[in-house]
Amino acid sequence: ELSIEELKEAAKNTKTDLEVFIHGALCTCYSGQCYMSSFLGGRSGNRGKCAQPCRLDYTFYEKETKSEIEDLSRTPILSLKDFIAGESIYELIEAGIRTFKIEGRMKGPAYTSAAVEYYRKIIDNYYSGAKRDTGSLKEKAMATFSRGYTNGYLKPSVNDVMYAGISSGEKGENIEEIEEEVKDKAQEYSKYRRNKIDFSIELRIGKPAILKISDGINTLEVKSREACESSIKNFVTDEIIIEQLSKLGNTIYELRNLKIEKDQGVFIRKSTLNQLRRDAAELLFEKCGRFYSRKAVKPFTYQDIxxxxxxxxxxxxxxxxxxxxxxxxxxxxxxxxxxxxxxxxxxxxxxxxxxxxxxxxxxxxxxxxxxxxxxxxxxxxxxxxxxxxxxxxxxxxxxxxxxxxxxxxxxxxxxxxxxxxxxxxxxxxxxxxxxxxxxxxxxxxxxxxxxxxxxxxxxxxVQLMVMKNCPMSMLKNCKNLMDCEKCGYRDKYQLKDRKGVRFNMERQNKLTYIYNSVxxxxxxxxxxxxxxxxxxxxxxxxxxxxxxxxxxxxxxxxRGLKADYLLEENKFTRGHYLKNIL
Incomplete structure (x- = not known):
């Protein structure tokens, strides 16, 4: 919900690294302030389990005339376009933003690959000074899923309409080509997703074989269980060693360099070479996985804390x-x-x-x-x-x-x-x-x-939502969100859902508030x-x-005194007070 200028000010005044969302579906409500999802759908959007009530159809209901606005009947009034910030990446980097976040949850390989490729190229262009065109990558990213795209609040513009008018996204005509293109990249051990490693092996007669593995940051060593032997006819060749140590198919690694030091006539079984390779790759994988390792914590109870x-x-x-x-x-x-x-x-x-x-x-x-x-x-x-x-x-x-x-x-x-x-x-x-x-x-x-x-x-x-955008602007074709206190539409309408339930809605201090029906x-x-x-x-x-x-x-x-107050059926809610939510 922040502009580039506001983000720049925040980065300037904190030592904490800042992350900014740059691509994907937008919440209608301010982040962490949506109760519509849990009260209507039973799942908390604030806890990451959004039921997407803002994608449902609603109607404007005029309170004074008690009538619906037919022109916008059964429309996903609250549904926003998706967010694309490619044209603002340079400014965000210069503003001091350190991490860019792309929506990935519940998205397929085509979407993820195309979006990451687009932004990776823009970031690389910035740091290299190159001016490689990213237009085709942008079109590719948009083709994987779109409700229409907006630059959101980064650069507020009266001409950037954020309301989508649709709830479900659409895919481009070339989506099958994109999906086929990324099929290999999406495989677990794809050649496009491998880290380069170097092997160094030492084979000495009468001693265990030593294999060193390095990714340029970490260097680790494994040894064979048995000692190397000597053989006149069946000594191990460089070709055999290269063949066995290169078999990294079921790992995230790809062999870059191999250094071999061995005694003349040394013998080692192929199975031993394979085991060394597996042990070394697994050891490096575990080492890298512990980069942000946490300290071991002993079991504890709630009362201990x-x-x-x-x-x-x-x-x-x-x-x-x-x-x-x-x-x-x-x-x-x-x-x-x-x-x-x-x-x-x-x-x-x-x-x-x-x-x-x-x-x-x-x-x-x-x-x-x-x-x-x-x-x-x-x-x-x-x-x-x-x-x-x-x-x-x-x-x-x-x-x-x-x-x-x-x-x-x-x-x-x-x-x-x-x-x-x-x-x-x-x-x-x-x-x-x-x-x-x-x-x-x-x-x-x-x-x-x-x-x-x-x-x-x-x-x-209960206040179910608070948002920057004004749904009533669709009724009066308004692009001015500055004079809301004078607007006759600010508290004139309710939202009516597909079940006929009406929610109060008002515009106050340049923000829109939606309240529960009971x-x-x-x-x-x-x-x-x-x-x-x-x-x-x-x-x-x-x-x-x-x-x-x-x-x-x-x-x-x-105070424990008798009280007479009749609650009418379907005219109140206990909310989540007596039940759990997701």
Missing amino acids: FSVKNKERKNPEISLKINSLNDLKHIDKGKVSRLYVPYYLDIEEIKDIEIEEKYLWLPGILTRADYNVLEQNLKRYEEIFDGVCVNNPGCFYYFKEKTGLKLHCGPFFNIINTFSAEMLREKGAESFTFSVETNIRDMESMTKHTALRSEILAHGY PLTIIGIAKDFVDKNIDYFLIDTKYLEDTEEVIDVLYREI
Whole structure:
């Protein structure tokens, strides 16, 4: 989601080697922020198991007229073109990028070979100063699979339309020729994929044979089990040695040079030469495979790493995230203990609110312009708020360095295990919200083994996606993504899927947000989560029409009081709280 200029700035300000994705399918959603896959398809895109809901057909549903837009009915509205960055490789190298990533998962040999060949040639051209044409290689790479190609966000252009309009890719007319061409290259021991090696063999009568193998970096030695013998008639010839040591067919090696030193009349069996060759090749292969070898780790248990924390058990509390100043009317300070206030609201309206804790809420995606606003208001934030809810590591670091506010790690940190929670605690976090992809068993384990205070989204419409692109731009043929706050389309439509389910969608601060069709709630089963020693139960007012009732019911439930609240069938979800996901 970054431009070349942004990548250049990042490389300039870190000592860490940076990797950039340059070729393949693009996620509609910001990386690591997609819950649409797990909530609709049962598989987490954030964990690499994307169910690709963005490739499905949707319809624009106008909320005011309660009608569908026929011109774009049953269209993969969210599906993006594939990414190709060949024309930007020189600039990326000069920006300081050290590694280029090409999509390879579930791709065939033709795709992989053509894409790698294309970018390898471009990189070689850069470092050699050559100007060899790569146009034909680009066409070849695009022919192996394409939904149409885009340069993405590297060089933003109003003329670079990123929406594909199709879900499945297409292959070029010459795909069979390409597949035939790479057939040999794709074989496990293909001649195109071999490393050059040198052999040096020493044969002395009465001593074991010694074979040395070298790949130019490593030199290793193996010896025969039996000693070499002498023979007048059957002595070993150079031709026999070359023939046997060259048989490297079932390895990744190819013989480049062979040095032979032997006594006159020395004899060695062909089987012994073959065994030496196999032993040497296997030894070198294992040596190279241990280049990034890890230290041996003794068996351990969960308890060996994380001791049980004897935290003081307190009464669970209600936390409330508002989305407009009008939501302040729902605050019952006898029931709500913590208030989250989005950074874009007028914080002066918050200063006189009497409540136990006030936290500034920051979204998962922030731009440089957003940080400029934060910088101007840091002093006021410290005067008004007790803490700040951050939703990405950059924001965490920023507020840790610049303020004394308590740090709460929000739901978009995707905290799903004790390792994550403890790392953040060590960095200075005071509390956290469980990822909405966490289940109750994981929550129980985490509350036992971390000293951080924990929070669960107890009732709210889950943000399924956040994206740079604007689907509504297809309706008004808009190429200006800068004046979104003035646009009449920004919150006019919902997405309607093939089953008739409608998802709220809005454009805010130059980003598009998609929300689930029903609220995620633990109303009715809240006691099960209270028993897991969770500290805060979060209610998000976004799209809620009965906020006060939800606050009252949830407060009563977490305090062990009787509460009457009828959940309508098919009008809510338990999400992943009571089940596992892939």
